[in-house]
Amino acid sequence: MDVGRHVTDQRSPELGPAITAIDHLVVLVSDLPAAVTAYQTLLGRMPAWHGSDDGAESVLFTLDNMSLELMAPAGSGDTAERIRNAVKLQGEGFASLCFRVSDAARMYRRLDRLGLQPDPVAEVERHDKQSGAALKWRRTRAATALTRGVRLFFLELAAERPRSGAVAAAPIKAMDHLVISTADPERAAALYGARLGLDMVLDRLHHEWGRLMCFRCGDHTLEVVHRPVAGSDAEHDKLWGISWRVDDLDAARARLVQAGVTVTEPRAGRKPGTRVATVRSGSCHIPTLLVQMLR
Structure with missing residues (x-):
């Protein structure tokens, strides 16, 4: 008997697919206002969210099927220094891929059983700097050393994000x-x-x-x-x-x-x-x- 095949076929239903979409991508930048201007031009849409937390400031553009998060260092804390060092060593660009999941706890169990050493599920709440509106989600992350160097997060959103309104003709959809x-x-x-x-x-x-x-x-x-x-x-x-x-x-x-x-x-x-x-x-x-x- 092929023992490996037998174990795979008999695994728990919780190991079935839990990812439903790409939720958002994180882009590290050194100059957030300049990056926001560039992407407002590229997308033809206005930002939908502007927040800050723990040494990072970020702006979200939310389209029909995902969000793009521009993130820059803010202040002099550990997180801010890590972002500055990452931009200095690697340049501006993608930092993380965040998948949407239907159940963060279930995704955590899948990652754990597959040996991807996930972080414990965390409850997160952030507020928009202008409106004060709250966004809430639950997330976990696989160990980057086991995902071939790509930072992979898995998010369960409490509610949909506000969309980015069009500010120009022929915007990105x-x-x-x-x-x-x-x-x-x-x-x-x-x-x-x-x-x-x-x-x-x-x-x-x-x-x-x-x-x-x-x-x-x-x-x-x-x-x-x-x-x-x-x-x-x-x-x-x-x-x-x-x-x-x-x-x-x-x-x-x-x-x-x-x-x-x-x-x-x-x-x-x-x-x-x-x-x-x-x-x-x-x-x-x-x-x-x-x-x-x-x-």
């Missing part, structure tokens, strides 16, 4: 996909598929751009990309790039170009039935793509 770069596709696939329970919908090898694996996560796609590069870090993956959905790519591009953002000419996307354009500036150094789904 939602996130389409997030790209993670890996030097070890087999281990990355095991983490996001077998261990976290995301559904792999594509595994393709291409002679020009390497291996591409796609995992469905609610309304999002998590793309794990392996591009063989000499000297790459075999032990650590990287949150690399993001793709935003737009209804009208030409109008969105025209708006951004008029605002001084560099955007390439539209072209056919790799996914059939899509048009895309690459944003070359104004994204806090995060590789960024605009995507239009053709009807």
